[in-house]
Amino acid sequence: MKRDRTIGILTAVMVAMLVLAPTLPSWAMFLFTVSLCYGIVVLGMMLLIRTGLVSFGHGLYYCLGAYAAGTLEPLFGITELAIMLGSAIAVTAAISAVLALLLRKYRDIFFAMLSLAFSMILYGLLVKTSSLGSTDGFNVTVKTMFGVHIAGTPYERYLIFVLTVLICWICAVLMHYYLKSHRGRLAEAIRDNELRVEYMGASVANTIHLHYVISAVLAGLGGALMAVSVGHIDPEMAYWTTSGEFVFISILSGTGSVLAPFLGATIFESIRSFAYEYSPNTWQMALGITMLLVIMFLPGGLWSLFKRATRSSA
């Protein structure tokens, strides 16, 4: 059996990022930060897609996570990063655990549409909440990180970046082992044939429930990390086009490996940044064409390219 190098690659990339980050120009830092935040959301989407479910409403948790972290300051005056992230995890876990009771009965388009409805409900509420800035959103400030005052210090950005990288690494490693576990392997079985999974004595509903909550928490974490890194949040995070972007990146990257979401997110963000820089009115077109090409010629996503390459070399 071929040795599994995923963890090795993950660790190597993490170390490289941490070492190189101080030398990177600020735009590249920003690009990587955003890619990592998106990557962590898509990591959760990947688990759902492996289970056969495509959510057109994961912006809900992305936005909830961001607001759960961001509203701590105006509500309670809390500006500690760890508590902000904890609050994002707690809120998204609680809400997704309840919604999953409903959503786990739905499949295909109906699952996609009901999740879309939930995310648009949040959007509809937030745009009318003037105390939270309506459509403009508000700024998020972080003052301390694990009790250490970091606001205004020269290494503030770097520390947040380090934390983002570490969290992504932890989530990716955990997900990697989870996918290899007994329940993790059930995902694809459910996608292929639910009835048989039930006959074999495994619970489809419980597995979907669990996977939904995991993906929601990851989306919430991504949103919260985005909030603290970018320093601004707005209701657009719950709009359906944001969820569409997550689906887009999932399709682009493929579900073959935990590395794929981060790779896909980085490519997506790069396309977006460069296209936005050089022709702001055609970047969506570039994305759309990329997506069509991937769907037509690479049904397994970009990741299948790597797989093909390693298989032919072996």
Added chain:
Amino acid sequence: MTQLVAVLVDGLIYSSWLFIMAIGLTLIYGVMKILNIAHGSLFALGAYTAASMAGYWFEQGYPAMGSYAVMLVAAILVGIIAGPLLERGLLRFMYGRDEIVLVLVTYATFLILEDFIKLVWGVDPYFLYQPYGLLGNFDIADLTYPNYNLLLLAISIAIGGLLAWALARTRQGRILIAVIHDREMAASQGVNVGRVYFVTFTLGAMLGALGGALTAPMISVQPGIGAETIVLAFAVVVIGGLGSLPGAALAALLVGLVRAATIHFRPELDLFSIYFVMAAVLIARPKGLFSAQEARKI
């Protein structure tokens, strides 16, 4: 009292608009099983084309009443150009793939068309206000409404009625029903399924564009209207039951009235109310109000 009448009238007007938007979407889903996100772009294309063409019409000083015909022509033009282009050029290679994959394909198309629109028309808003006021006003319980709203209502009823009649009474309509029911069986009976798909998609595209053309006088035509409209149309179509014509009509009425009521009584819950209704209906009836009983295939 006045407020109640206002809610009813506003709701009815909004419903007829929603229905025109939803009917093309539900038709395409019913026949082709494609939840067409690009419908939003067709709506936007229709609105922009109508705004440009009718705008030109007024600039030239042609008889004002002719602008309605120009708007109609604009919608048909968009439909017969964009519809076949999308169906023949793209979608037909995707038939047989997962429904979700097809949603993604139309999502990609939507992204492409959004930028196409920006490239052609730029990012500045267009205004086509004249047709809205041309027809005069009507009064109801101290409230004045432009007659254009009645036109909207009449058109939506006409389209719905015509489609229902065509499906039930004409040969083409029955063929369509056969294809909806079982594509393979219909094909084995000699129905040219490819052509049915082609015609359906073109018709659906035309209806989407017509929705846009009719809306153009009531809004400022600007980037983003496609994205806004398509999620509303989704809500209506999903509430009604995907692919159901009476379902779309009832759902449009429901959403229209609910929205009018919230705007009058609790304006801050405007968008929220629509998606709340959508979630509530889906929770109670997972496949919408009028979902066809599906034969279980093992």
